[in-house]
Amino acid sequence: MTETSHPVEDVLDKTDALLEGRKDYLEVAELMDELGVKSIAAVLVAPSLALVSPLSGIPLFSSACGITIALISGQMLMGRKHLWLPDFLSRRALSAKATQKATRGLRRVAAWMDRKFKKRFQSLLTPPFLRVIQVICLLCGLMMPFLELLPFTSSILGAVVALLAVSMLTGDGLIALVTVTLLALGLGGVAFQLM
Numbered sequence: 001m002t003e004t005s006h007p008v009e010d011v012l013d014k015t016d017a018l019l020e021g022r023k024d025y026l027e028v029a030e031l032m033d034e035l036g037v038k039s040i041a042a043v044l045v046a047p048s049l050a051l052v053s054p055l056s057g058i059p060l061f062s063s064a065c066g067i068t069i070a071l072i073s074g075q076m077l078m079g080r081k082h083l084w085l086p087d088f089l090s091r092r093a094l095s096a097k098a099t100q101k102a103t104r105g106l107r108r109v110a111a112w113m114d115r116k117f118k119k120r121f122q123s124l125l126t127p128p129f130l131r132v133i134q135v136i137c138l139l140c141g142l143m144m145p146f147l148e149l150l151p152f153t154s155s156i157l158g159a160v161v162a163l164l165a166v167s168m169l170t171g172d173g174l175i176a177l178v179t180v181t182l183l184a185l186g187l188g189g190v191a192f193q194l195m
Contacts, residue, residue, distance in 0.1 A: 007169045008110040008117075011045045012103045019096050019103075026099060028068070029090035032083060040083055044072045044137065044165035051144075051158025052109070053102035062154035064092055066144025069161055073138035077131065117170040124173030133168065133176055136183065137161050 018026055032043050047065040068089055075083060125133070140157040147153040160183055167176035 006110075006114045007042065008045065008049075008113045008166055009107070011042055011049070012106060012110050015046070015099065015103050019100050024096055025093035026096055027090070028092045028094065029085065031094075032085060032090065040072060040076055040080070041165055041168040043083055044069065044076070045162060045169060047072075048158045048161035048165055049106055049109070050102060052155050052162065053106055054098070058098070060148070062158075063145035063148050064089065065158065066141045066154065069141030069144070070138050071141075073134050073141055077134045077138065113166050117166055117172040117175055119171040120175075121173030121177065122171050124177055125168060125171060129173075129176075130168075132180065133164050136180065137164055 015026075015031060018030055031046060047068045051062060051065050068085065071085060071089070072083065124130075140161050144154045144157055147157070160179060163179040164176055167173065167179070
């Protein structure tokens with residue numbers, strides 16, 4: 001993906017372009033290949049945004065997205081430039097109709113993100129803080145299959161990963177810092193309630 005002022009909408013545009021004229025299914029591998037040409041962060045945006053769309057209501061969809069997020073984040077941590085996904089994930093098919101509906105529903109969110117995210121505090125998107133962001137995305141992805149039965153939890157974690165992925169994609173360290181801080185406060189509040 002070339003660098004533009006609308007990186008999140010570009011992810012949706014690429015998805016819509018792949019869906020154009022299809023009446024059946026889109027394989028995950030096709031979408032990941034298209035998005036991953038220039039940026040693994042762009043690939044991370046797709047499953048995380050999908051989790052805050054109506055697609056998250058499909059049984060086991062949250063688990064598949066969580067495993068995908070964990071695999072992508074793990075490869076980012078290892079510094080890989082080319083993405084690998086196992087066959088059972090890369091060959092998973094998404095309904096063209098449901099995916100088009102989801103991308104339409106996410107347009108407003110994507111436009112808002114593209115307006116708000118700017119190149120700020122870019123030093124926070126370099127190691128060691130970048131590694132913290134990638135580890136958070138990895139852990140969120142790993143947790144999703146275990147939270148499949150709890151309503152909205154995968155969407156909340158998907159929103160966290162989406163914000164962090166878009167911050168990496170756009171170079172906005174401020175959004176990453178705010179997201180990590182709010183996540184830490186939220187987890188602290190949960191831990192306090194359990195004590």
